[in-house]
Amino acid sequence: MKKLHVHLAVENLEQNINFYITLFGCQPTVQHDDYAKWMLDDPRVNFAISNRSEKLGLDHLGIQAENETELQAIKQQLDVTQVPIEAQEGAACCYTRSDKYWVTDPQGIAWESFHSLNEIPTFNDQKEKLDDEPPYACRPVLDGDKQSSCCG
Numbered sequence: 001m002k003k004l005h006v007h008l009a010v011e012n013l014e015q016n017i018n019f020y021i022t023l024f025g026c027q028p029t030v031q032h033d034d035y036a037k038w039m040l041d042d043p044r045v046n047f048a049i050s051n052r053s054e055k056l057g058l059d060h061l062g063i064q065a066e067n068e069t070e071l072q073a074i075k076q077q078l079d080v081t082q083v084p085i086e087a088q089e090g091a092a093c094c095y096t097r098s099d100k101y102w103v104t105d106p107q108g109i110a111w112e113s114f115h116s117l118n119e120i121p122t123f124n125d126q127k128e129k130l131d132d133e134p135p136y137a138c139r140p141v142l143d144g145d146k147q148s149s150c151c152g
Contacts, residue, residue, distance in 0.1 A: 002064060003064040003066075004043075004046070004062075004064075005047075005048070005064045005112065006045060006046070007050070007059040007062070008049045008058060009051070009052070009053030013036065013050070020047070024038055032123070034052055035052070036048070037049075037094070050094070062113060063114075064115070064116065070115070071101070071113060074113040078113065081103065086103075087102075088140070092120055092122070092125045094123065095119055095121070095123060096117075096119055097119075101113045
């Protein structure tokens with residue numbers, strides 16, 4: 001069964017972690033110095049926050065597939081939308097390696113469809129945050145984005 005994914009960019013991670021612990025009534029499933037994630041079953045959502053984005057607020061939305069078959073079914077639905085799709089195989093982000101498909105909806109909101117493969121020890125393939133790191137937490141710059149740098 002798929003899970004809705006929400007990723008927010010926040011300024012003060014500790015303050016936001018405390019807020020969401022209270023809101024959700026539980027500790028984060030994953031927590032690092034720059035990232036926290038709750039894998040909730042009620043409501044069924046993968047909710048993540050990080051302090052790695054330049055722009056605060058909604059970083060992206062997504063649908064997390066439980067397996068490759070579900071991911072390919074989502075990809076077929078994305079193909080029908082006729083919007084550009086950015087495919088990423090084995091992408092390293094948010095302490096996880098995943099296969100992903102990215103699109104931008106008509107409002108300019110980035111949507112990530114993904115299947116997580118395994119956990120990794122770093123936020124991405126970098127050991128630490130770089131000064132020239134892209135403006136978004138994990139995602140490539142998509143057609144609907146206002147900024148022009150890219151996520152390598």
